Amino acid sequence: MYDDLKQRAIDLGKTASSSDIIFDALRDAIISGSLKAGESIRQEYIAKIFNVSRIPVREALKRLESQGLVRNERYKGAIVSSPNKEEIREIYEIRLLLEPNIIRYAVQNMSKGTLRIASECLDKLAAEQDSSKWGELNRQFHEALYRDAGRPIHLKIVNDSIDRIDSYIRAQLNLSGGMEKAHEEHMAILEACEAGDVEKAYELTVSHIKDSYSTVMTHLGHTGAMLD
Amino acid sequence: MYDDLKQRAIDLGKTASSSDIIFDALRDAIISGSLKAGESIRQEYIAKIFNVSRIPVREALKRLESQGLVRNERYKGAIVSSPNKEEIREIYEIRLLLEPNIIRYAVQNMSKGTLRIASECLDKLAAEQDSSKWGELNRQFHEALYRDAGRPIHLKIVNDSIDRIDSYIRAQLNLSGGMEKAHEEHMAILEACEAGDVEKAYELTVSHIKDSYSTVMTHLGHTGAMLD
DNA sequence: ATATTGCATATTGGATCCAATTTAAAATAT
DNA sequence: ATATTTTAAATTGGATCCAATATGCAATAT
Numbered sequence: 421m422y423d424d425l426k427q428r429a430i431d432l433g434k435t436a437s438s439s440d441i442i443f444d445a446l447r448d449a450i451i452s453g454s455l456k457a458g459e460s461i462r463q464e465y466i467a468k469i470f471n472v473s474r475i476p477v478r479e480a481l482k483r484l485e486s487q488g489l490v491r492n493e494r495y496k497g498a499i500v501s502s503p504n505k506e507e508i509r510e511i512y513e514i515r516l517l518l519e520p521n522i523i524r525y526a527v528q529n530m531s532k533g534t535l536r537i538a539s540e541c542l543d544k545l546a547a548e549q550d551s552s553k554w555g556e557l558n559r560q561f562h563e564a565l566y567r568d569a570g571r572p573i574h575l576k577i578v579n580d581s582i583d584r585i586d587s588y589i590r591a592q593l594n595l596s597g598g599m600e601k602a603h604e605e606h607m608a609i610l611e612a613c614e615a616g617d618v619e620k621a622y623e624l625t626v627s628h629i630k631d632s633y634s635t636v637m638t639h640l641g642h643t644g645a646m647l648d
Numbered sequence: 649m650y651d652d653l654k655q656r657a658i659d660l661g662k663t664a665s666s667s668d669i670i671f672d673a674l675r676d677a678i679i680s681g682s683l684k685a686g687e688s689i690r691q692e693y694i695a696k697i698f699n700v701s702r703i704p705v706r707e708a709l710k711r712l713e714s715q716g717l718v719r720n721e722r723y724k725g726a727i728v729s730s731p732n733k734e735e736i737r738e739i740y741e742i743r744l745l746l747e748p749n750i751i752r753y754a755v756q757n758m759s760k761g762t763l764r765i766a767s768e769c770l771d772k773l774a775a776e777q778d779s780s781k782w783g784e785l786n787r788q789f790h791e792a793l794y795r796d797a798g799r800p801i802h803l804k805i806v807n808d809s810i811d812r813i814d815s816y817i818r819a820q821l822n823l824s825g826g827m828e829k830a831h832e833e834h835m836a837i838l839e840a841c842e843a844g845d846v847e848k849a850y851e852l853t854v855s856h857i858k859d860s861y862s863t864v865m866t867h868l869g870h871t872g873a874m875l876d
Numbered sequence: 877a878t879a880t881t882g883c884a885t886a887t888t889g890g891a892t893c894c895a896a897t898t899t900a901a902a903a904t905a906t
Numbered sequence: 907a908t909a910t911t912t913t914a915a916a917t918t919g920g921a922t923c924c925a926a927t928a929t930g931c932a933a934t935a936t
Contacts, residue, residue, distance in 0.1 A: 437722055437919070439710070463888070473921045474888085475703070479710045482667070486714045488801075494665055495888050495927045510801045517745045573716075573738045577805060665889070691918070701891045702918085723897045723918050881934070889926070896919070903912065 439476035442466065443483050450489050450500055451586040452552055457502030461490065488584050503584055505642060511581045512633040516647055518574050519566075520625045523609070526569035527618045538564040538610055545603060551593045555586060561606060565613065585636070592635045605631065666704035670694065671711050678717050678728055679814040680780055685730030689718065716812050731812055733870060739809045740861040744875055746802050747794075748853045751837070754797035755846045766792040766838055773831060779821045783814060789834060793841065813864070820863045833859065 436444075446466070449455040461481065463474040470477075481498045484490045490498040503511060541561035548554045559582070566575055582589070593599050605628045612621040630647050637644075664672075674694070677683040689709065691702040698705075709726045712718045718726040731739060769789035776782045787810070794803055810817070821827050833856045840849040862874050 439919085462886095464886095475920055478889085479707055482707050483710050483714050486711050494663075496929095497888065506798075507801060510799055513749075513799075514746070514802060514805070517749065518742070521741075521745060570734075571738055571741075573735060574742060577742070667889085690916095692916095703890055706919085724899095725918065877936105879934100879936080881932105883932080884930090886929075887927085889924105891924075892922085894919105894921075896917105898917070899915085901912100901914080903910100905910070906908085 437476065438470065438472050439479040439483075442470055442472070442476055443480035445470075446480055446484055447487075447489060447583065450484070451583050452555075453587045453590065455500050457500050457587070459500045461498040461500065463497070487580055502587070505637070505640065508585055508588060508636065508640075509633075509647070511585050512629060512636075512647055514581055515578060516626065516629050518578050519629060520622045522566045522569045522571055522574050522578065523613075523621050523625045524569075524618050525571055526566050527613050527616060527621045529568040529570065530613055530616075531568060534564055534568050535610070535614055538613070542603075542606055542610060545599075545606065549599075551590045551599070554593055554599060555590050558589075558602070565609070588636045588640075589632065592632065592639050595635065595639060598635065601631065601635075602628075666698065666700050667707040667711075670698055670700070670704055671708035673698075674708055674712055675715075675717060675811065678712070679811050681815045681818065683728050685728050685815070687728045689726040689728065691725070715808055730815065733865070733868065736813055736816065736864065736868075737861075737875070739813050740857060740864075740875055742809055743806060744854065744857050746806050747857060748850045750794045750797045750799055750802050750806065751841075751849050751853045752797075752846050753799055754794050755841050755844060755849045757796040757798065758841055758844075759796060762792055762796050763838070763842055766841070770831075770834055770838060773827075773834065777827075779818045779827070782821055782827060783818050786817075786830070793837070816864045816868075817860065820860065820867055823863065823867060826863065829859065829863075830856075 446455070446461070455461065463477045463481070466477045467474045481490060481492060485492045485498070488503075489501065491501045492498050538561055541557055541564055545554065545557050545561065548557055559579075563575075563579075566578070569575075593602065605624065609621055609624045609628065612624055634646050674683070674689070683689065691705045691709070694705045695702045709718060709720060713720045713726070716731075717729065719729045720726050766789055769785055769792055773782065773785050773789065776785060787807075791803075791807075794806070797803075821830065833852065837849055837852045837856065840852055858875050
């Protein structure tokens with residue numbers, strides 16, 4: 421009895437700490453690009469915004485550092501860090517190793533509900549023009565597709581990896597035809613999932629990631645080698 | 649000029665913060681097993697040991713959490729966390745995806761110096777019987793082999809992954825013949841590296857990881873499926 | 877004028893203190 | 907005796923204050 425009250429109590433108990441709230445907010449600010457690479461993050465400034473002391477801000481900055489989103493230098497503070505070309509390549513290499521395998525596991529266990537959620541994401545994506553909202557929907561789409569894989573650790577690595585290159589991905593989407601191309605690839609992947617075609621979903625995911633990489637690198641004026 | 653003074657100055661500037669020192673110490677304590685899974689870490693207790701306040705301890709705990717080594721629950725504190733069987737499997741899956749590729753890149757760029765360092769590690773390993781020192785040397789060996797791959801992000805993921813299962817690996821080594829078998833595999837991998845045989849090093853690394861997984865799982869009383 | 881030194885300000889790292897919450901034991905009721 | 911409520915101690919989260927370091931500007935020397 422009192423089940424719903426207990427649930428509310430649990431939810432209340434899980435209210436995030438200041439440090440968690442600030443971590444999320446700073447993370448969003450960085451990946452959305454409102455905090456740009458190289459910019460320094462003043463603890464006092466962030467603390468004033470959230471009406472808190474610098475303590476939870478510092479804890480958030482430490483966590484952001486271990487996620488690779490900022491660089492903390494002692495007595496100098498935190499600087500928003502952005503991967504260079506080698507790091508971007510490495511992140512794409514990692515995505516290329518993990519994500520196709522994730523989708524393979526996912527397709528084998530994909531529920532009707534998941535397919536519906538992914539399909540709804542795709543509908544919204546078709547209508548969306550703003551690249552930053554598009555980016556968020558894009559994440560939701562991939563998370564839906566990957567959910568049934570039952571590989572939370574893989575997912576955390578992939579999500580953290582995407583965080584680090586998100587601003588580049590958004591820039592790439594704004595290129596002519598960027599969103600259209602991604603959208604077509606998404607539809608093809610979803611179709612393969614609906615058909616239960618594991619290997620096709622795998623191959624399409626490989627191509628999707630490789631395409632994203634080459635577009636991002638071209639945008640950065642790089643004309644060198646693609647991913648294996 | 650002033651070269652040695654400059655080096656000293658750089659070293660001085662890099663003195664670790666209390667938070668960093670405590671992070672390293674707690675991490676070592678966890679992966680060495682002196683802090684056991686499920687044990688709770690009292691901030692005040694750690695702070696007293698290091699003669700500092702609880703502030704740097706808390707920052708260290710936050711970082712340990714984002715590395716998956718502890719679980720922080722609000723107002724309850726930090727608990728040393730250990731992966732369950734599904735998580736162990738997932739971690740091995742990730743290692744199986746990343747490490748063979750790392751060694752592939754590494755062999756293509758491996759220097760004489762690196763081969764010598766790896767060989768020295770192996771010599772020490774041959775003489776070592778204590779599983780916890782063995783574990784540390786084992787790490788050094790793999791880090792040497794992977795160094796020339798030029799894939800620092802891959803390496804961080806792999807090292808963090810190994811941290812999380814380190815206690816299981818050590819337990820596995822203590823099984824009858826555990827160290828001997830691993831040692832033979834290590835020698836074979838090093839030989840392939842010295843011969844510049846990329847694909848052989850790749851395959852041996854795959855087998856090495858699969859063997860480690862099956863031994864660990866057998867030790868946990870699991871008789872189910874091996875890795876793909 | 878330029879380079880170097882000294883000083884004031886800004887900023888971060890850490891210590892101490894207080895508030896919020898949990899936990900376990902004591903008190904009370906059934 | 908058992909279950910519930912009350913209460914006190916332990917513990918964590920956060921605010922405020924102080925110390926350590928960096929940074930920028932003025933003063934000085936060459």
